[in-house]
Amino acid sequence: MHPLLVQYRAVVVKEVRQTVRDRRVMALLTIAPLVQLFVLGFAVNFDVRHVPTVVVDQDRTVESRDYARAQLAGDTLDLKAELRDEHAAEEALEDGRASVALVLPRDFQKDVLRGQGAQVQALVDGSDPTRSGVASDAVARFAALRATQLLQAQARAQGTSVPRAPVALVPRVLYNPELSTSVYVVPGIAAMLLLIVTTVIMAMGLSRERETGTLEQLQVTPLRPGILMAGKVTPFLVIGLVDVGLALSVGAWVFGVPLRGSLVLVAVATLFYLLSTLGVGLLIATVSRTQQQAFVGGFLFVLPAVLLSGVMSPIRAMPDWLAVVTYVNPVRYYVEVLRGSLLKDAGLPDLWRQLVMLAAFGTVVMSVAARRFHKTSA
Structure with missing residues (x-):
């Protein structure tokens, strides 16, 4: 096996063991998203009845x-x-x-x-x-x-003729015939929870290692900064993909969210999206000295990203000057992919623009984060 692959595998194994041993982190990565999905899925309801x-x-x-x-x-x-x-x-x-x-x-x-x-x-x-x-x-x-x-x-x-209306409206609701709030909201909630988990946990994890001195010990080893960064990102990437699978399963089983589109397309979009969220978390960690700073930095990124994504309120209802800002928000494109694929059976010809934007954001953000990581590791 190539020496670089040996180093990469060693870092991944170390990160997996460290993550599994920390029960709090494992709970935040696996149990917390499911609990929040259940709570938000039932709590967020725009259906007006009674x-x-x-x-x-x-x-x-x-x-x-x-x-x-x-x-x-x-x-x-x-x-x-x-x-x-x-x-x-x-x-x-x-x-x-x-x-x-x-x-x-x-x-x-x-x-x-x-x-x-x-x-x-x-x-x-x-x-x-x-x-x-x-x-x-x-x-x-x-x-x-x-x-x-x-x-x-x-x-x-x-005894006169019965008047008829000149126009008869016969509505036909597509994709969500019952106008269920959960069917519309749950895909957006999944994107929001994935953003929170991967960005904040990634940023706080690296900041914790810097506080405890573990990161400095790894930096003085012969490991290359690129191998070290890739090994640290990989476990969170895999956990993110697992979280999306669990969220889609719960959404379909509990909330009746249809799975009409290609799951392969959703997986590819999720991979690009995770590059963006993990890249932002890595970037926040490189400019944070403590876990508190990393948490605040993650919160300052997550909140506007969610509000400007169309998860809760449609982007078309925002002012024009604010709607322009959503074009640089990867959460927006990921939500569009999830809703388009799962609800409308939209395929690659319909969603290629969103996939290109997600790939571009993921590449740029991860590249900037890698450069910052290399500088702090030097």
Whole structure:
């Protein structure tokens, strides 16, 4: 065997043994990502259901009660109380007992039967934009549907032709028909957890060795800096690939994330992505003197990388000047590969740009980190 391969194998074996012996590090590398995936997968939920609703029925007729009952028949709005007036409804919104208040005015039934157009007031708590938007849309859609049904009933009663809507919308949801939050969020969470684990643990691991003097002892041996760096990175690279496999298995088994695309393509993208995350961790370690400095440096990189990746909020919703910054964020491209491949069965012709960017980032970051490592090892 070539002497360089012997040295490389020796460093890898040493790193593996050291990592396995440290139970805290092993827990952070294997158990912690799975626990966080479970917690975040269930906790992060943008599905809006069972919005607490109060009703103020000032008409108290058969028509008003039927309208309120039909409006609350689905799972979007849940009736919490029937109140006497609008002031009581506003108080319910203010103290958080309700997020929506439906106010049916007096003479509601008379206006409906006369065909004069009855009005229903909906008071919505706008402090939660996602919930208020979905609730407002549900109320508006039901009002339009109810109006169409009343017009058709009146036309049949008068013996005239039933009016038809000039346009009929038939939505067809692709890739995530049930609009499940978990299916959309879990791939992004996997990318986020992989970033945290590999970057922070890599940076803190090397900083710990520098504090204890272990790194200096290795640097005075005949080992070349390149072999030393490669041997230290390899175990974390393998653990990162294993973590992704576990995350995809849990996502498919527990959260129903489909695995439609090529797992080989996902593995290649993961390898390029790990070069970036481990390279950043190595770079942080070379400029840190203590583990505390390495942890802070990793946190300062991880937080903006996650926020600007599209994991939680879409990039298209960001200001134009901020969206430009996301083009230099490898997390963005890895999330696009995961969602595109797993959910849409996108292949290499669809995702080659993301793969090229991941490979470029990985090569550049690892090269810069290697140069810094060589200088600090000299």
